[in-house]
Structure formats: structure tokens, C-alpha cells
Amino acid sequence: MSDLALPTKRDEDWRYADFEALERLAPDDFGQWRDIAVPAGETCRECFVLDGSDADLRRVRVTVGEGGRCELFAVNAGGDYSRFEADVTLARGAHFEFGGVTIGGGETTREFVTRLNHAEPDATSAQVIRAVHWDRATGNFLGRIEVARDAQKTDAAQDFKALLLNKGAAANAKPELEIFADDVKCAHGAAIGQMDEAARFYMAARGLPPEVARKLLVRAFLADAFVALEDEAEQERMLETALSVLGEAV
Amino acid sequence: MPEPREMPMLEIADLHAEIDGKPILDGLSLTVNAGEIHAIMGPNGAGKSTLAYVLGGRPGYEITRGSVTFNGQDLLDLEPHERAAAGVFLGFQYPVEIPGVSNVQFLREALNAQRKAKGEDPLSGGDFLKLAREKAGLLKLDMDMLKRAVNVGFSGGEKKRAEMVHMGILDPAFAVLDETDSGLDIDALRVVGEGINAIMRAPDKAVLLITHYQRLLDYVKPDKVHVLAKGRIVTSGGPELALQLESEGYETVLA
Numbered sequence: 384m385s386d387l388a389l390p391t392k393r394d395e396d397w398r399y400a401d402f403e404a405l406e407r408l409a410p411d412d413f414g415q416w417r418d419i420a421v422p423a424g425e426t427c428r429e430c431f432v433l434d435g436s437d438a439d440l441r442r443v444r445v446t447v448g449e450g451g452r453c454e455l456f457a458v459n460a461g462g463d464y465s466r467f468e469a470d471v472t473l474a475r476g477a478h479f480e481f482g483g484v485t486i487g488g489g490e491t492t493r494e495f496v497t498r499l500n501h502a503e504p505d506a507t508s509a510q511v512i513r514a515v516h517w518d519r520a521t522g523n524f525l526g527r528i529e530v531a532r533d534a535q536k537t538d539a540a541q542d543f544k545a546l547l548l549n550k551g552a553a554a555n556a557k558p559e560l561e562i563f564a565d566d567v568k569c570a571h572g573a574a575i576g577q578m579d580e581a582a583r584f585y586m587a588a589r590g591l592p593p594e595v596a597r598k599l600l601v602r603a604f605l606a607d608a609f610v611a612l613e614d615e616a617e618q619e620r621m622l623e624t625a626l627s628v629l630g631e632a633v
Numbered sequence: 634m635p636e637p638r639e640m641p642m643l644e645i646a647d648l649h650a651e652i653d654g655k656p657i658l659d660g661l662s663l664t665v666n667a668g669e670i671h672a673i674m675g676p677n678g679a680g681k682s683t684l685a686y687v688l689g690g691r692p693g694y695e696i697t698r699g700s701v702t703f704n705g706q707d708l709l710d711l712e713p714h715e716r717a718a719a720g721v722f723l724g725f726q727y728p729v730e731i732p733g734v735s736n737v738q739f740l741r742e743a744l745n746a747q748r749k750a751k752g753e754d755p756l757s758g759g760d761f762l763k764l765a766r767e768k769a770g771l772l773k774l775d776m777d778m779l780k781r782a783v784n785v786g787f788s789g790g791e792k793k794r795a796e797m798v799h800m801g802i803l804d805p806a807f808a809v810l811d812e813t814d815s816g817l818d819i820d821a822l823r824v825v826g827e828g829i830n831a832i833m834r835a836p837d838k839a840v841l842l843i844t845h846y847q848r849l850l851d852y853v854k855p856d857k858v859h860v861l862a863k864g865r866i867v868t869s870g871g872p873e874l875a876l877q878l879e880s881e882g883y884e885t886v887l888a
Contacts, residue, residue, distance in 0.1 A: 579729075579731075580692070581729045582729050582730075582731050584689075584691050584692065584713060584729075585725065585728070585729035585731070586731070586739070586743070587690070587712070587713035587714040587717070588689050588690075588691075588713055588714075588716075588717055588722075588723045588725075589717055589739070589740070589743040589799060589803065590714050590717035590718050590743045590744070590746050590747040590750070590803065591714055591739075591742060591743050591746050592714050592746055593712075593714070595742060595746055596714075599731075599734050599738070599739065599742065600731070600734070602733075602734075603731070603732060603733025603734045603782075604733065606733055607733075
């Protein structure tokens, strides 16, 4: 299935997109959805890296069968505009885990758009998104959670934090919850902040040059997104991939 | 050019510093020679912590007059991390918590950054852990604490002991310890005092001990005691001055 018409700014899920860049990417990369179907009781884990070497627009449509589990992790550090979208439908007792990092400077825009459909009871989901941006770059997270009328005991959590390294960088968080069941837990949090100056001075006083201190702090900040990634080597690889972009920051 | 032996380790001359346009240090002068431990005492608001921060290079303080020379080098001209590499250690009154960064990782990076600045090879992971274990043992701090995030969830006493472990690992030539004794119970005070002696009592090292109380000085015998009030050193003496302050209070001594 593909959506051939390009979206506009009036389209809620695209309100923070970079349309100029989008037109350059489209139509080749646009409208292509990849389907991931996780059968009942099975587990699927996948890591994505958007580093500008491939399409910077990734769209996955996930269905997780009863008691199944899908874990997606993504480093979003592509070209001028990069976007990772996930449409997820959860059956009874299924779990969806998402850990994502947007990182970049210059004039770049990076975004995660997730739409979770808790279609049946007892499903759980956890999403942790971390954004680090500088210059005039922007990081976005648009996260919609829909809980169907009979999807009781749904437990959904989404946690977004952004770290802006200088004035001019921006982050947008747009949690959107549509809950039709009455016995559910849906937690969402969003925080946007800057470098902890006290920590930076403390680290400098111990001899760490500013760029090393910043890298340690950013690493610690981003690490939350990959805590749920069990494979430690993979965790390390994702973190290093994200941090390699930081070298460009002044 | 004087002989190196005759050069004081630290020379503060007529130092004036302000924060947000408010003068805090008002003509402070102080000379510390290698091999000496100096204690600085003084009432609240005298400028003790400002002195520590100015020596460490904390942003936000403006030096309006005066100089600080460390081993012949203009200290105020150096960035904070360069001061550390030059051998200056600042023990914080309120050590900062850094979630997500373990002590081991932090201190190894810090030590290796200092070694790099001095043109030395980095310490391997194994050698570093050995060093860290030794210093933690000296301060009776559980090695597991060093594997945890920097100061996160540490009690006041643990934070101060961890500061001294940092000092032991980094092995500075000169330490400014800002109220390292506050928040310590009697046993911890002794451990910290002995730690300071073990790490810093040496002919080629010196300490500036900022404290409110005489009790730390029972363990770390100062060569000189200074009273800081209204941004300058108002009187100096030997260890007996600290005892006199303890019994009579600042008001009498400063009157």
C-alpha cells in the first residue's frame, strides 16, 4: 500500500516537517511502507540507522499478534530531513518497545512519528525518545496512542526528552492520546532542556576538556533510549553511531 | 628569574573578584609554598567559596584586579580543565550529581585527559581499576560506589569521601578543599582527614583547606591559618589561631 499524494503542513502528522527536503526525497522514497508482522507469541527486534546513506524516510507498519513482542530501535541522524514513522497495531497481551534518538545540527530536521493502536486488552508499550540538537536544527516526536473501547488493562508509556546545545535549536513534542477504554494506564512525558552547567564545570575541574565532557553528558542522556536493547554490543553500536554526529557540533 | 625552589607554589596578589557586579573578593593576598597546608576560616559570606571557585575557574566570576600565579604560571589565564591538568584540584562543597556517567568512566576519562595534556600515555582499564581500588580503600569507600553514577544517590558523607577518592586518583600538586568536612560524621571526618594527609602531605604538594570548624584541623595539621572576612585575609597565624577562633568566635578575634 502506498500514499502517493504528498502531505501538506495542514496534515497534523506532518506539521513540523521540512517540506522542501521532502519534495527532494519524494516521490521515490515516499509512500513506501514496509510491513512487519510479528506472529502470536514471537519476538521481533530491529535496529534502524538513518545516516543519510539511504532513504531518509522510513515508514514501517507493524502488527503484533497475541502475546507477541516487537522492539524497534532507531538512530535518526540522516540528511537535511529524516523521518521515521511507525504504525503499530497490538493484539491482546502484545508488547511494543521503541527507543529512538534524533541528533543533528546545521539546518536539519529529524522526526519520529509513531501511531500505536492498542486494539485489544492487556497489551503494553514503552517508547523512549531522546533528541540532541544544535545550530538551527530541530528534533520532533509526534506520538499518538489509541486505545480501543475494549482494550482494558492497556499499559502504554511514552517518554520524550530533548537536549538543546545552543540557542536556535528546537524540539517539538506532540503526544496525542485517544482513549476509549476506562481501565488503562497511559503515561506520557516531555521535557526540553539544556546542558547542565554545574556538571560541565565539575567535569572541567576534574580535567575533562569541554568537548569530552559534553560527549559524556550527551552519551548518558541518549543511553536511556537504548536501555531496553538487550544486546550490549548492539546498544554500544547504536550509541556510537549517534555520538559520531556530535563531533560536528561546535 | 628566581630559583624554582624559592618560587611559591601559589601566589595570590591583591585579588578582586565579583559576581553579577557584586564585589566578593576585595584585595585578597596569600602565598602558599610547596609542602604547606593552609587553612582558611571565616564567617559566612566572607568569600571562602568564591575564592575556591575563582581558583578553579568557574564561569560567572569576574576578576577585576589582581593576579594568581601557580608554579610561575598565570592561573587565571587557563581554562578550568587546563588548571586541573596543571595540577590544581578543587574539592567541591556540594559535589555535583551526574546521572548516567559512572565514577569509573568519569575518572578514567579525566585522568587520561590530564595525562594527555602532560604528554603521557593513557592508563589502561586494568591499571586504572587497580589505582581506583587502592584510593577507594584508602577512603574506605566501597568500590561498588565507584561503579555507580557520579554522586547520584550518595549521602553527604559519601560524596565528600568520593571527592577525596577523585583527588587520590588524579594526584594533584595543589588542592583547594572547600568545606570538605561539612556533612561528615566523626568517623568519616577522621577517614577524610587521614586521606588528605596520605594523598597531599608531601614536600612537593600543598593544600588550601577551607573550613568552618577546627575539628578537621585535629587530623590535618595546618602550617598556617588565615581568617578571611569581607573578601580579604584579615589575620594569619599558626594552628593556635584556629583554636582561638573555635573558643572565642570570629567577632572577638576580628574586633
